[in-house]
Amino acid sequence: MGCKQCTLEPVISLVNNKQTLCRRCFIKYFERKVRRTITQFSMIQKRDHIGVALSGGKDSSALLYLLNNVQKKTGLFQLTALFIDEGITKYRDRTLKFAQEICKQQDVKLLIVSFKNEFDATLDNFVKNSKLTPCTVCGVSRRYLLNKFALKNGFTKLATGHNLDDEAQSILMNLFKNNQSVQARLGPITGLKNHPLFVRRIKPFYFLLEKEVATYAYLHKLLDLHECPYHKQGMREEIRTMLNSFESKYPGTKHGLIGGFMELLPLMKKKYAIEGEIGACEQCGEPSSNRLCKCCVLMETIL
Numbered sequence: 001m002g003c004k005q006c007t008l009e010p011v012i013s014l015v016n017n018k019q020t021l022c023r024r025c026f027i028k029y030f031e032r033k034v035r036r037t038i039t040q041f042s043m044i045q046k047r048d049h050i051g052v053a054l055s056g057g058k059d060s061s062a063l064l065y066l067l068n069n070v071q072k073k074t075g076l077f078q079l080t081a082l083f084i085d086e087g088i089t090k091y092r093d094r095t096l097k098f099a100q101e102i103c104k105q106q107d108v109k110l111l112i113v114s115f116k117n118e119f120d121a122t123l124d125n126f127v128k129n130s131k132l133t134p135c136t137v138c139g140v141s142r143r144y145l146l147n148k149f150a151l152k153n154g155f156t157k158l159a160t161g162h163n164l165d166d167e168a169q170s171i172l173m174n175l176f177k178n179n180q181s182v183q184a185r186l187g188p189i190t191g192l193k194n195h196p197l198f199v200r201r202i203k204p205f206y207f208l209l210e211k212e213v214a215t216y217a218y219l220h221k222l223l224d225l226h227e228c229p230y231h232k233q234g235m236r237e238e239i240r241t242m243l244n245s246f247e248s249k250y251p252g253t254k255h256g257l258i259g260g261f262m263e264l265l266p267l268m269k270k271k272y273a274i275e276g277e278i279g280a281c282e283q284c285g286e287p288s289s290n291r292l293c294k295c296c297v298l299m300e301t302i303l
């Protein structure tokens with residue numbers, strides 16, 4: 001079967017709307033969907049300085065590529081890449097190299113921040129001293145550094161490569177752990193407008209499946225095949241497998257989950273009064289809804 005729109009040879013089949021698309025029509029579909037998400041949630045404004053949280057993986061590399069093209073065409077905003085080096089042996093050094101190559105090709109400024117410099121220990125060191133899963137330690141510390149350095153460098157928004165699969169996994173994980181107040185902080189755009197301590201996060205790939213982002217990355221030679229050695233240790237991997245199995249049995253499951261979540265999100269944000277909650281951590285001054293931020297609490301337990 002040829003491309004649904006032009007009969008050329010297809011590169012992907014989109015289960016949800018039962019389309020097979022060729023390279024050109026798929027790229028058009030993908031970029032249109034990103035544009036629509038950016039517009040619908042007012043993710044980017046004139047004179048914004050967008051920081052892209054670049055990990056060297058397929059999602060953030062594709063995001064950098066796409067946003068850089070928009071930036072070149074419109075000149076409306078400034079773009080900088082921010083790379084966090086957690087210190088994961090035989091993994092991060094390789095993805096860093098990949099990130100450096102992409103930024104050079106795309107002519108985008110790259111800032112590199114390392115756990116070693118900021119915490120005086122690598123993630124590998126933390127993992128040895130903690131009973132927490134590596135992804136928990138990594139997630140809290142990464143988020144902390146991303147916000148800190150986004151603020152320090154004057155970013156007005158921080159763009160992440162989270163796709164629909166990532167968000168669907170997070171929603172299920174929060175549900176299973178009854179983390180409703182954390183759940184209320186998800187969504188395509190998070191944080192408060194003009195908060196002095198918090199840089200808003202935007203997720204332009206929010207409504208695109210992982211498979212779609214991977215195809216877009218592959219078509220632009222941005223598919224990085226390095227895998228973090230810790231990725232199989234957390235609950236997320238099991239949820240991912242479960243969701244993929246449901247999706248192949250019941251196509252549309254992931255979109256259904258996100259659609260339902262988006263209907264509930266305004267109510268959850270109201271219930272957990274996200275707007276009034278964020279103050280400053282007494283120890284480090286970073287944003288926190290408690291006396292100490294999650295990163296300071298974490299460091300006390302493992303350092």
Ligand code: SF4
Binds near residue numbers: 134135139228230231
């Ligand atoms: S898989 Fe886990 S430990 Fe590895 S980079 Fe991702 S969050 Fe960090």
Ligand SMILES: [Zn+2]
Binds near residue numbers: 022026
């Ligand atoms: Zn086509």
Ligand SMILES: [Zn+2]
Binds near residue numbers: 292
């Ligand atoms: Zn703190």
